[in-house]
Amino acid sequence: MSRPLVARLRPGALSRNLKVVRRLSPGCRVMAVVKANGYGHGLLRAAAALEGADAFGVLEIEGAVRLREAGCPHEIVLLEGLFDRGELAIASEYRFDLVVHQEDQVAMLEAAQNHRALRVFLKVNTGMNRLGFLPERVEAMRTRLEACAVVSDLVLMTHFADADDELGVGWQLERFLSIPSSGRLPWSLANSAALIRHPATRVDWVRPGIMLYGSSPFADETARAHGLEPAMTLESRIIAVQHLKPGERVGYGGTFTADVPMRIGIVACGYADGYPRHATTGTPIRIAGRRTRTLGRVCMDTLFADVTAIPEADVGAAAVLWGDGLPVEEVAAAAGTVGYELLCALAQRVRLEEVRE
Numbered sequence: 001m002s003r004p005l006v007a008r009l010r011p012g013a014l015s016r017n018l019k020v021v022r023r024l025s026p027g028c029r030v031m032a033v034v035k036a037n038g039y040g041h042g043l044l045r046a047a048a049a050l051e052g053a054d055a056f057g058v059l060e061i062e063g064a065v066r067l068r069e070a071g072c073p074h075e076i077v078l079l080e081g082l083f084d085r086g087e088l089a090i091a092s093e094y095r096f097d098l099v100v101h102q103e104d105q106v107a108m109l110e111a112a113q114n115h116r117a118l119r120v121f122l123k124v125n126t127g128m129n130r131l132g133f134l135p136e137r138v139e140a141m142r143t144r145l146e147a148c149a150v151v152s153d154l155v156l157m158t159h160f161a162d163a164d165d166e167l168g169v170g171w172q173l174e175r176f177l178s179i180p181s182s183g184r185l186p187w188s189l190a191n192s193a194a195l196i197r198h199p200a201t202r203v204d205w206v207r208p209g210i211m212l213y214g215s216s217p218f219a220d221e222t223a224r225a226h227g228l229e230p231a232m233t234l235e236s237r238i239i240a241v242q243h244l245k246p247g248e249r250v251g252y253g254g255t256f257t258a259d260v261p262m263r264i265g266i267v268a269c270g271y272a273d274g275y276p277r278h279a280t281t282g283t284p285i286r287i288a289g290r291r292t293r294t295l296g297r298v299c300m301d302t303l304f305a306d307v308t309a310i311p312e313a314d315v316g317a318a319a320v321l322w323g324d325g326l327p328v329e330e331v332a333a334a335a336g337t338v339g340y341e342l343l344c345a346l347a348q349r350v351r352l353e354e355v356r357e
Contacts, residue, residue, distance in 0.1 A: 002351065003268055003351075004235075004236050004237040004239070004268050005234075005235070005236040005268050005269050005273055005350055005351070006234075006235055006236070006350070006351045006352070006353050007040075007232055007233070007234050007235075007346060007350050007351070007352050007353070008232070008233045008234075008235060008323070008324075008353050008354075008355050009041055009042070009045065009231060009232055009352055009353065009354050009355065010229070010230075010231050010232075010233075010354075010355045010357065011045065011048065011049035011231075011354060012049075012357040013214050013229040013230060013231040014041070014046060014049035014050055014212055014213065014214075014231045015049050015050070015052065016229055017211060017212045017213070017214055017228050017229060017231070018030070018032065018050055018052050018053060018208075018212060019052075020211070020226065020227050020228060021195065021206065021208045021211065021212070022052075024195055024196065024202060025190070025195060025202040025206045028202055028203065028204060028205065028206045029054040029055065029204065029205045029206070030053045030054050030055070030205075030206055030208065031053070031054065031055040031056065031057045031075075031077055031188070031205055031206065031207045031208075032046075032047075032050045032053035032055070032056055032057070032208060032212055033056075033057040033079070033207055033208065033209035033212070034046045034047055034050070034056050034057065034058060034063075034067075035057060035058050035059040035063070035079060035209075036059070036344040037063075037344075038213075039209070039210065039212075039213045039340070039343045039344055040232070040274075040343040040344045040345070040346040041213060041231060041232055041343070042352060043058075043063055043066060043067065044066065044067070044070050045352075045354070046212075046213075047067055047070075047072055047074075049231075050212060051074075053074065054074065054075065055074050055075035055076065055077055055097070055205075056072070056074055056075075056076050056077070057076075057077045057079045057207060057209075058076060058077070058078065058079065059078070059079050059080055061078060061082075061083075061087050061090055061091070061096070064076045064078060064094065064096050065090065065094060068094045068095070068096075075095075075097055075119070076094070076095075076096050076097065077096070077097040077098070077099065077121065078091065078096050078097070078098050078099060079099050080099060080101070080131070081098045081099045081100050081101060081105050082098060082105055082108055085108050085111070088108055088109070088112055088115060088150075089115065091118060092115035092116040092118065092150070093116075095116065095118075096118065097118055097119040097120070097121065098118055098119070098120050098121065099120075099121045099123050099131075099157065100120050100121070100122055100123065100141070100145065101123040101125075101131040101132045101133070102131070102133075103141070106141055106144050106145060109145065109148045109150055109151060110144065110147075110148055112148070112149075112150045113149075115150045116150070117149065117150050117151060117152035118150060118151065118152060119151075119152055119153050119154075119155065120145055120151050120153075120154050120155070121154075121155045121156075121157040121188055122138065122141060122142060122145060122154055122155070122156055122157060122185075123157045123158065123159075124138055124156060124157065124158045124175075124176060124179065125158075126158045126172040126173075126175040126176050127161055127171065127172045127175060128158075128159050128160070128161040128172075129161075130159070131159075132157075132158065132159075135175050135176070135178050135179050138156070138179045138181070139179065139180055139181060142154060142181050142185075154185055154186075155185060155186045155187065155188050155204070155205060156176070156179070156181065156182055156185045156186070156187050156188070157187070157188040157189075157205075158172065158176050158188075158189060159191065160172055160189070160191060160193070160194050160201075163191060163193035163194035163197065163198060163201075163217075164193035164197075164217050164218050164219070168197075168198065169189075169194055169198045169200075169201060173189075173200065173201070176189075186204040186205065187203050187204045187205065188204060188205035188206070188207060189201040189203060189204075189205075189206075190202055190203075190206040190207060190208075191207055191208070191209060191217075192208050192209050192210045192211035192212075192217045193217040193218065195208055195211070196211065196217070196218075196226055197218075210339065210340055210343075211223070211226070211228055212231075213230075213231045213232065213343060214228045214229045214230035214231045214232075215228075215230070215327070215328050215329050215339040215340070215343065216228070216327070216329045216339070218329075219329070219333060219338075222327050222329065222330070223327060223329065224327070230322075230323045230324065230327065230328065232322075232323055232328070232343060232346075233320060233322070233323025233324040234269070234275075234320070234321040234322050234323055234346070234350070235318060235319065235320055235321070235323070236267050236268045236269045236318075236319045236321065237267070237268060237315075237316055237317060237318060237319055238265040238266060238267055238287065238305070238307070238313060238314065238315055238316065238317045238319060239266055239267070239268045239302070239315060240265075240266040240315060241263060241264065241265055241266070241307070241313075241314060241315060242263075242264040242266065243261070243262070243263055243264075244258040244261065244262040244263075244264060245258065245261060246258055246259055246260055246261065247259075249296075250264055250295055250296045250304050251295070251296030251297045251299065251304055252296075252297045252299065253296075253297055254296075255281070255296050255297050256281050256295045256296040256304070260308075261308075262306065262308045263306075263307045263308045263310075263313075264295065264304050264305070264306065264307065265287055265304070265305040265306075265307040265313055265317065265319070266302050266303075266304060266305075267285070267287075267302060267303050267304070267305050267319045267321075268301065268302060269301075269302065269303055269319070269321055270298055270299045270300045270301040270302050270303055271298050271299070271300055272300045272301060272347060272349070273301075273346070273347045273349065273350050274342065274345040274346040274347045274350065275298060275303065275321060275342075276298065276332075276335040276337060276341070276342065276345075277297075277298045278298075278335055278336060278337075279294060279298055279303075279331070279334065279335035280294075280334070280335070280336075281293065281294065281295050281296060282294070282334060283331060283334040283335055284326060284330060284331060284334060285303075285305050285319060285320070285321060285326070285331075286318075286319065286320035286325055286326050287305050287307055287310055287313045287317055287318070287319050288307075288310055288312050288313045288317040288318060289318070289325075290310050290313075291325075291326070292305055292306050292307060292309070292310060293305070293306050294306075305319065322342065327339075328342050328343060
């Protein structure tokens with residue numbers, strides 16, 4: 001019998017979440033972001049479930065090649081573009097689109113010969129200060145790219161730093177609109193947070209990521225509040241039960257001490273599986289269908305759950321770490337992180353099983 005920890009994946013949820021994106025952005029082209037191995041759901045599995053998208057966004061060229069060689073007919077966009085000149089031949093052969101965010105990449109395209117023409121997303125740094133050209137440099141880069149034989153067409157692109165908080169996107173949109181060519185080129189603006197909260201960004205190309213996987217981009221709102229369903233449920237079982245007397249501690253460092261008699265369920269899941277080691281006492285968990293809390297310090301292979309008030313929780317009782325009935329963003333918030341990290345950090349040793357509906 002195999003270890004009971006399993007990530008149950010629901011391709012149907014991905015497809016339904018894509019429909020939510022379509023309802024929010026009618027008439028827009030949808031670039032479904034499947035980087036980081038489909039946010040931990042499996043690159044090919046995620047792409048198959050999201051076949052209704054217009055394009056896929058990936059980070060590394062190896063993932064893009066995997067998609068194309070698996071028969072994916074969609075447009076595929078390299079979100080950080082080319083890392084060296086040798087990748088241009090691959091991008092041309094496999095018909096990839098490119099994000100261009102720094103001048104060396106422009107020079108690569110200018111020097112290219114005898115390659116298939118590619119769509120380029122020209123990235124603008126409107127305040128995120130991560131990737132992209134400052135607005136005052138965009139026109140010069142646009143002129144150079146339009147003169148390249150290997151560039152078929154251009155899309156202006158930016159990324160929002162505050163779409164999920166009170167500051168919002170207005171200050172960056174103002175900078176974006178200051179670019180003279182912003183009025184005549186297609187745009188790609190909206191990530192998940194902007195797509196949900198900021199209708200002005202729902203134009204031309206939208207780039208949903210985390211919302212496709214049924215997790216909220218907002219700390220104060222659940223995915224379900226926006227009609228989204230979790231595509232992954234991380235499940236395990238109790239493999240042992242311990243009884244604590246008042247004053248006894250549990251786990252490494254004894255960071256939790258019982259002040260009353262307690263029953264503790266030992267769950268087969270730990271930080272080597274991708275569960276956050278920094279999750280503290282009180283992080284929510286579902287045991288035998290009932291909500292309770294974790295206790296003490298997460299171990300490499302196990303964690304501790306308070307089952308004092310769940311008498312039916314014995315060895316073999318089901319444990320939900322996140323997913324069905326327990327939003328991943330809620331677990332992440334209790335652990336001081338975000339749902340993105342938990343989904344993407346799922347370890348290779350965790351079994352993946354598809355749930356057919």
